[in-house]
Amino acid sequence: MHELSLLENVKEILQNHAKHENFTQVKKITLEIGQLSCVEPEALRFAFEVVMKGSLATDAELVFSEQQGLGLCQSCKKQTPLVHLYDPCQFCNHPFVTVTQGHEMKIKDLIVI
Numbered sequence: 001m002h003e004l005s006l007l008e009n010v011k012e013i014l015q016n017h018a019k020h021e022n023f024t025q026v027k028k029i030t031l032e033i034g035q036l037s038c039v040e041p042e043a044l045r046f047a048f049e050v051v052m053k054g055s056l057a058t059d060a061e062l063v064f065s066e067q068q069g070l071g072l073c074q075s076c077k078k079q080t081p082l083v084h085l086y087d088p089c090q091f092c093n094h095p096f097v098t099v100t101q102g103h104e105m106k107i108k109d110l111i112v113i
């Protein structure tokens with residue numbers, strides 16, 4: 001499951017943060033999920049429990065925030081909204097659009113104790 005490895009990364013980031021900033025527990029974590037990242041919120045919620053078990057984020061409240069997909073059209077050079085990866089440009093219908101936003105998952109906000 002793709003979500004597990006993403007969360008292993010998140011856990012590592014949290015542990016590094018905890019070391020540098022001296023906190024011991026994560027109270028609430030907001031994860032930003034890109035529309036194009038292929039991350040399933042439900043799968044992520046399940047994986048979160050598994051991965052964070054026994055860590056400093058065991059009892060953390062998990063919140064999702066969705067980030068819209070955006071791409072740069074290689075033909076008309078406009079920013080075009082992308083609902084799916086490989087969508088054509090909405091302005092000129094050109095098929096080559098470089099994804100600029102919404103293809104990843106990251107930590108958006110963190111509340112710690």
Ligand SMILES: [Zn+2]
Binds near residue numbers: 073076093
């Ligand atoms: Zn275009």
